[in-house]
Amino acid sequence: MRKKIAKLLELWSVFLLAGVYYISYFNPDLVITPILLLNNHSKPWVVFVVGFIGFLEMLGGYTGWSGLRGLVVEKWLKDKEFVRKLKGEERADNFVEGLEIRLTRKYLKLTDNKEYYEEPVSKVWLFRNIDRVFKWLIFVLKSGGMFMMFIFGLIPIPGFRVIPDVLCGSARWKMGFIALSVGNFLKTIGMVYGWSWVL
Numbered sequence: 001m002r003k004k005i006a007k008l009l010e011l012w013s014v015f016l017l018a019g020v021y022y023i024s025y026f027n028p029d030l031v032i033t034p035i036l037l038l039n040n041h042s043k044p045w046v047v048f049v050v051g052f053i054g055f056l057e058m059l060g061g062y063t064g065w066s067g068l069r070g071l072v073v074e075k076w077l078k079d080k081e082f083v084r085k086l087k088g089e090e091r092a093d094n095f096v097e098g099l100e101i102r103l104t105r106k107y108l109k110l111t112d113n114k115e116y117y118e119e120p121v122s123k124v125w126l127f128r129n130i131d132r133v134f135k136w137l138i139f140v141l142k143s144g145g146m147f148m149m150f151i152f153g154l155i156p157i158p159g160f161r162v163i164p165d166v167l168c169g170s171a172r173w174k175m176g177f178i179a180l181s182v183g184n185f186l187k188t189i190g191m192v193y194g195w196s197w198v199l
Contacts, residue, residue, distance in 0.1 A: 004094075004096065007096045007097075008096060010071065010075075011071070011096070011099070011100070011103075012067065013063070013064045013065075013066075013067030013068040013070075013071060014064075014068065014099075014103060016060055016063060016064040016067070017060075017061065017064035017065070017068070019060070020057060020060035020061050020064060021061075023057065024057055024159075024162075027158050028050045028053045028054045028057070028188070029050065029054070029156065029158070029187075029188065029191040030158060032049070032050055032053060033046060033050050033191055033192055033195050034195055036049065036050070037192070037195055043192055043193065046192050047188060047189050047192045050188050050191075050192060051184075051185045051188045051189070054184055054185070054188055055181055055184070055185065058161060058165050058177070058180065058181055058184060059181075061162070061165040061166065061169060062165055062168055062169040062177050063169065064169065065165070065166050065168075065169025065170045066169045066170070066172050068103070068107065068169075068170075069107075069169070069170050069172070071100075071103075072103070072104050072107045072108070076100060076104055077104070082100070082101075082104075085097070085101055086101055086104055086105065145176075146175055146176055146178075146179035147179070149164055149168070149176045149177070149179040149180040149183065150179040150180070150182060150183040151183065152164045152180060152183065153179065153180040153181065153182065153183020153184040153185075153186070153187060154183040154184075154186060154187050155187070156187050156190065156191060161180060161184060164176070164180050165177070165180065168180060
């Protein structure tokens with residue numbers, strides 16, 4: 001029983017990401033800001049609260065993706081028995097191990113690492129070329145450096161910071177994350193004052 005609990009606790013990053021992306025449906029800019037402003041809270045207080053919530057949401061994504069990378073690359077792929085199961089040469093022993101294999105395959109697909117397994121080719125163009133699309137996106141983001149991360153943080157479209165946050169977390173790129181967070185906070189200030197004109 002303890003071994004199963006330890007295995008589940010090992011997946012903390014997956015649970016963190018699930019929680020972060022569930023909570024992100026209650027968008028700080030589009031849901032929380034109007035509620036606070038309609039309840040006559042001061043604009044600086046709303047900026048602080050919404051900015052802090054937005055930062056925690058992005059920090060959770062950064063930490064979760066960084067932890068998932070650590071699990072996959074630094075732990076699971078170094079286990080020879082796990083790699084045999086990943087390749088399909090052996091079966092998973094239990095549900096948690098099956099989940100680990102599925103998560104690893106998804107992660108390796110995102111990073112275009114086919115060294116460990118082969119997956120059937122999809123008939124849909126986007127899925128067939130998803131690796132090239134992600135590589136291009138990562139190249140664009142990284143080639144622009146911290147300035148590009150700052151610009152992505154400024155864009156007031158919901159969900160626009162998810163991919164840069166995934167990139168920063170997976171690459172463990174702290175300076176990129178800081179630039180993204182600063183841009184996000186400035187975007188929050190604009191959204192709060194923009195909502196106050198509307199309301």
